Amino acid sequence: MIITSKKTKNKIMKRKKITIVTAVLLLMVSAGIYFYYGIIFKEARNIASEAPDFSITAKKLLEDYNADPKKADSVYLNKTIEITGKVTKETNSTIILENTVFCLFKEKLKNKMINNKMTIKGKCIGYDELFMEVKIDQCTVK
Amino acid sequence: MEHRWSKRKLIIMKKSFINFFALLLVIVANTSGFAQKLITKSGNIKFQASMPSYEEVAAESKSVSAVLDQTTGDFASLVLIKGFRFKVALMEEHFNENYMESEKFPKATFKGKIEDFDSSKITNSPKNFTLKGDLTIHGKTKAVSVIVKISKAPNGVNAIGTFEAKPEDFDIEIPSLVRKKIADKIKINYNFLLAK
Structure with a gap:
């Protein structure tokens, strides 16, 4: 009675071990495939569909950059931000808000926006010292 | 009578002098101003x-x-590294994080002078000029001399050109694993439509 139960116990233990090992192996392989494809074929950021990290006025953004460019970079650089301000200049595919924020669009702009108050979403790419402007790209109109 | 005449003359002379001075001021402001x-x-x-x-x-x-600056030929340019777009998202990430370290060095700049620049000699057909100055990439500055083609454009000039840069000149390390996939000399094309 005792001997048979020991045998079955051993058998059960063996089975358990095999199932655990195969489960771990499966998990590792699937994780490997997931990471491989996740990294190699990583989707590009879609700024238009991302929720903004900050939603501020054009003036505030420039103030922050003028106060401390390094600190402002650490806060805003590469982030999706929403900027509100009056359109002071427009060209084919760019607009400038309050003479301080340069917005680059992917497509050519159709509707006239000059002098209108607008909210633009885009990715902050940094501060342009030549013209003392903050630049954002991949812009969309909100 | 005689006295009146001379007084009148004086006033006229004064007026014309003021006019002349104003004209001079406008000319000076135009040539040296923005x-x-x-x-x-x-x-x-x-x-x-x-x-x-x-x-x-x-x-x-x-x-x-x-x-x-059309009068002196002084030229300056600035490009934000995060503004470079690649077709492959992963490449853009590596470019920013591993090679250019764009969080630390968010921009590349050029400051220099176009030699013998004379805006009156610019025509519709591109003319070659030598552009000499300091190129700063990845926080490292190097003196460069490149050829720039300048032609007339509506309201200004069009400046285009090509030059090559080596990553190691700007302390940009490329791991040996990808070394053979990236050219030793990187070809850079620029196209600026400069207007007033």
Whole structure:
């Protein structure tokens, strides 16, 4: 009675071990495939569909950059931000808000926006010292 | 009578003198003022670092700033590294994080002078000029001399050209694993439509 139960116990233990090992192996392989494809074929950021990290006025953004460019970079650089301000200049595919924020669009702009108050979403790419402007790209109109 | 005449003459002379002075002032303001600066905020820089039979390594920025002083030929340009767009998202990430370290060095700049620049000699057909100055990439500055083709454009000039840069000159390390996939010399094309 005792001997048979020991045998079955051993058998059960063996089975358990095999199932655990195969489960771990499966998990590792699937994780490997997931990471491989996740990294190699990583989707590009879609700024238009991302929720903004900050939603501020054009003036505030420039103030922050003028106060401390390094600190402002650490806060805003590469982030999706929403900027509100009056359109002071427009060209084919760019607009400038309050003479301080340069917005680059992917497509050519159709509707006239000059002098209108607008909210633009885009990715902050940094501060342009030549013209003392903050630049954002991949812009969309909100 | 005689006295009146001379007084009148004096007033006329005074007036014309003031007019002349005003004209002079306008001329001076025009030649030395901001009117002579040509600018762009949406210049174009493309670079190519592809190797034959490997994946294309190329990117483009359409938000390059540049200023040209027409009287002196002084030229300055600034490009934000995060503004470079690649076709492959992973490549863009590696470019920013591993090679250019764009959090630490968010921009590349050029400051220099176009030699013997004379805006009156600019015509519709492109003319070659030598542009000499300091190129700063990845926080490291190097003196460069490049050929720039300048032609007349509506309201200003068009400046285009090509030059090559080596990553090691700017302390940009490329791991040996990907070394053969990236060209030793990176070809950089620029196109600035500078206007008043």
